[in-house]
Amino acid sequence: MRDRKILVVGSINMDMVVKTDHIPKPGETVLGGEFFMNPGGKGANQAVAVARLGGHATFIGKIGDDIFGKQSAQLFDQEGVDITGVFSDPGAPSGIAMITVDQAGENSIVVAPGANANLQPENVAEALDKHSDGTILLIQLEIPMETVEFAARYARERGLMVVLNPAPANNLIPELFHLIDVITPNENEAEMLSGIEIKDIASAREAAENIIRQGVKSVIITLGKRGAVVMDNGAFHHIPAPEVETVDTTAAGDVFNGALVTALAEGKTLVEAVSFACRAAAIAVTRFGAQSSIPYRNEVLLHAVK
Helix, strand or coil: CCCCEEEEECCCEEEEEEECCCCCCCCCCCCCCCEEEEEECHHHHHHHHHHHCCCEEEEEEEEECCHHHHHHHHHHHHHCCEEEEEEEECCCCCEEEEEEECCCCCEEEEEECHHHHHCCHHHHHHHHHHCCCEEEEEECCCCCHHHHHHHHHHHHHCCCEEEECCCCCCCCCHHHHHHCCEECCEHHHHHHHHCCCCCCHHHHHHHHHHHHHCCCCEEEEECHHHCEEEEECCEEEEECCCCCCCCCCCCHHHHHHHHHHHHHHCCCCHHHHHHHHHHHHHHHCCCCCCHHHCCCHHHHHHHHCC
8 A cells, every 4th residue: 555655745833722602703712722833734634634544655845954853853753744845944934823713614825935935946956856756746825835836847758747735725826726636625725726616516517618728637526524526537527525423623634635646656546546535534524733633544444334
C-alpha cells in the first residue's frame, strides 16, 4: 500500500482552537470554552491523512525557525511523513490559524500564513527533483499561487497525476485548469469556479460540467452531509456520505483529499476512491480538532462494514 509515493505540496500551521456557543458576529465578543493547540495547515493535514490511511506521504512546504516549526517537524516524523521536502525559513514565523468552533460543529478560521507565504517555485523544484519517484501530486491554495501553478506544471511535465484541492476559495489562474487531472472543490468553491449556485445534486452536476468545460479532466464536488458528486469521462456519479453526528468539521475536507489520493495511489477507480474518502471524512467530523480528528486506515475499513 505504501509503494506509490504521494507528494503533498502545501501549508503547515499551528491551529489555536476555541470552542464556543456560537461564532461571533462582527464587533461581538463571545466568552468561549475549551482551548487547545493542534498541528494543522491544509497541506500538513492532508499529508498526515495519507500516512494514517496507509499511503506513502512526502510533504513539501516551509516552516519558521521557531518552536511551532520544530513541533510540526517532530509530529510529522512521528506520523511517518517524509519531511525531506520541508524547508526552514529563518526570516518568518511558522503559520498559525485561529479557529472558532460552535456547538453545531461549524467553524470560522483566520490564517496568518507566515513562512507558508515564502514557499517559492525553486523550493518545490528542488524537492520534486529529490523525489522523482512520486506518482501523485496533491496541492492546495494556502501557498502563493505562483508556486501552485509551478508545482502543477512541473509535476505534470514529469508524468505525475495532479490533484488540486482549491481551498481556500480563490480565483484560479485560468491556465491552471489544463494542468489538473482531478479538482476537488467544496460547494462554495465550486460555485466560485463555475458561477452556478449549488442547491441540490442536479445543480452540483451542472457546476461540475461547467468546470470540466474549463479544461479540468475530472471534477469531484464535496457536499458535506450529502456526500460528493463525481464527473469523470462524461459520466456523473453521486456518492452519499455515511450518516454521523457532527462534532467539528475542521479538516474534514483535508481528510477527504488525503483519503482520495491514497486510494488512487492503490489503483482504485475515481468513484471507489471517493467512496473511501467519504467514509474517512465522516469519521473525522465526529471528532474535535484538525489532525487529532484524522482516522487510521483500519477505522475506515471497519466503518465500511457497519
